[in-house]
Amino acid sequence: MSPENTAAELVIHAEWILPLEPADAVLADHAVAIRDGDIVSVLPRQEALAIDTDERVDLPGHALIPGLVNAHGHAPMSLLRGFADDLPLMPWLEEHIWPAEQAHASDEFVRDGAALAMAEMILAGTTTFSDMYYFPNVVADLVQEAGMRCQLAAPVLDFPSPWGSGPDEYISKCLALRDECRNRDRLQVAFGPHAPYTVSEPVLERLATYAAELDMPVHMHLHETAAEVLNAVEATGERPLDTLRRIGLLGPRTQCVHMTDLGAQDIAALAETGAHVVHCPQSNMKLASGTCPVTRLLEAGVNVALGTDGAASNNDLNLFDEMHTAALLAKLHDDDPSALPAATALHMATLGGARALGLDHRIGSIAPGKAADLVAVDLTGPSTQPLYNPVSQIVYACNGSQVNHVWIAGQRLLHDRRLTTLDLTDTLARARHWRGVIAP
């Protein structure tokens, strides 16, 4: 045994480990050894028993998977969960969501909504999330307190909002936040231009320049509906994706969210530039946005991540549901029951998400040198038995309530389904308070 394996601060034994690298590996009766928050080795149970460790956790009947990556959301909007449903897109936005945000979005709203979202996400195995909302500085502080991992996609818009007066202020606030977060290793700041129809081309050009100079990610709603694309073509003669490419905003730092209206030329552009797609199947279905052609993207070599979107349009922040729906939707869309198999769905929710956020050197798989972001899923219950294949069970039979433990950088944030860093009672009391304020 190498010296790396002889001492650890934490060793977790599980009945199955799904490391994601190598792809499709299922390690039975293995263990993960952790030191300084990082994985130092993945090894058979018997060898792991020889490691001198401060803490040893044994999880019979559990699968250990990488922490899930929710690559798109609006965490504070959890306070608007179920506030308005079953409505056409524009009345939903114009008559319900936007007025509520205009009236209530504040740093307090953002803090309380993000806390609620983080509690829900940890309880369903999400360890990293990308967040696009006003007051990202508030989310930054909360993420740090709670010990989660987050990409803050700081919003950029042409028009004023509770967070800024216009592009200049949004951009300067985003850059200031980036400086502020430089030494917080669980936070990264991205430009979050809202969409091609809310951010004009000169502003997008500036973002392209800054993103290239500063090596910053860009996170953007794109091709959410066919109508969005058609409107752009009518107004500019160009598909939004082509505009982004022409101005240099499409590349390996770009995270394109939704992408429901894609032709062969769009898929080729994504593959050629190395841009990432964030698929949000439940949101796309609920808002009748369209369908992202995931199989064709993957075949073309495009990396695809998964996102829940915000709870106002989902209405949960649960990547187990999202993996399940992604697999079912692809089969229906492709007219092929072998499309998007379970292992691919799990890849999208872990390594695919990590790659999209540019974090795959640190997270997304269970491998030595990566952070110990780990989720223990209890597969002993009646909805996950008998067990022929843990990957099938996780994608097709789990709903997140089987997540018993969650570690981020070796710190246990969920212990037997109890949150250790967030005050759930206080978080729920604040959510109830907002219910009364928003819809008295």
Next chain:
Amino acid sequence: MSPENTAAELVIHAEWILPLEPADAVLADHAVAIRDGDIVSVLPRQEALAIDTDERVDLPGHALIPGLVNAHGHAPMSLLRGFADDLPLMPWLEEHIWPAEQAHASDEFVRDGAALAMAEMILAGTTTFSDMYYFPNVVADLVQEAGMRCQLAAPVLDFPSPWGSGPDEYISKCLALRDECRNRDRLQVAFGPHAPYTVSEPVLERLATYAAELDMPVHMHLHETAAEVLNAVEATGERPLDTLRRIGLLGPRTQCVHMTDLGAQDIAALAETGAHVVHCPQSNMKLASGTCPVTRLLEAGVNVALGTDGAASNNDLNLFDEMHTAALLAKLHDDDPSALPAATALHMATLGGARALGLDHRIGSIAPGKAADLVAVDLTGPSTQPLYNPVSQIVYACNGSQVNHVWIAGQRLLHDRRLTTLDLTDTLARARHWRGVIAP
């Protein structure tokens, strides 16, 4: 207060009651009074406090809904959950499912698989299920022991199976089972002709005659895929639905399961005859079968129920997931985010299911005179807060793990998520045993 309200064996107070009748009613701070297993009144909290009762249950933060009705499944196939996934339909059936059933389907397999299914269903709020599988007599005994409610759709096929040698034996066994179950008030027996392509027309004609004479329900897979319909048209010149109608098998006793390939004439035939549709959205998506046009069916006045199908093709028996998926799928299919709103999904999973099974005089809503089949859903957790509308939360944000209590005919089968009539430890041990037998 009427004399009916002055004494009860059980009174349940809940923060919200969703009685389903009247449609869309949400009763805040109400209670249900139960006597002899039936609901005697639904009344405001204060009035209910005056009732003299043996037991009083107070459920702040909970919604009380009618027991969910799973209108299509194959409970014993839970032992094949995740045994084979992500495969085209025919290899899946011919190379995996059918050989496993041929090798293992026995009364012991059926008993152990059905027990597992029932545990899973009760834990997710299902109180009534329709079951189509070999050895329905075994399921009958188990259902009675566990206190659930069930329609046994006894299989009828042209060919031999572990349950019978051919149509004559299937039919006689079905009729014998019907006689046996006559005095079991939670059981009903239906003819379960498997599908138009596995049961020949003369046999279907016999079933039509018997069903009419004996007032028996008929439960059948129908129009599961476009290929099934096309094959029938090529072989017989007729769509399967037209065949059923011509021979008198399409009527208010007929439960048509799947129904993915429907034209306007098919929908009219269903409406004119009063036949019911059982929609199984997750199974249809996973097997890439097609999409049932639920909105058009409902607009035409056709009653639509929900089913999970078996765990070999779903892979869970969870009607909360199924309501959610039904709503999302309809919005995508219709290109309309207002399609199949939450209340309609809940109706399909309760009163729609009850009507399809011909049981709506006894179950499907919370109304005086109906059986006290009730489910208490805890809406206080982080995935269901804040709460603007309990119906939205139940359909779009619950996953079944919020079900804390389940009563059937006033008997509590789930108490704080503990099963009271099924031995879960033994059930899980048997499922693990079959895992070793089926895939050693």
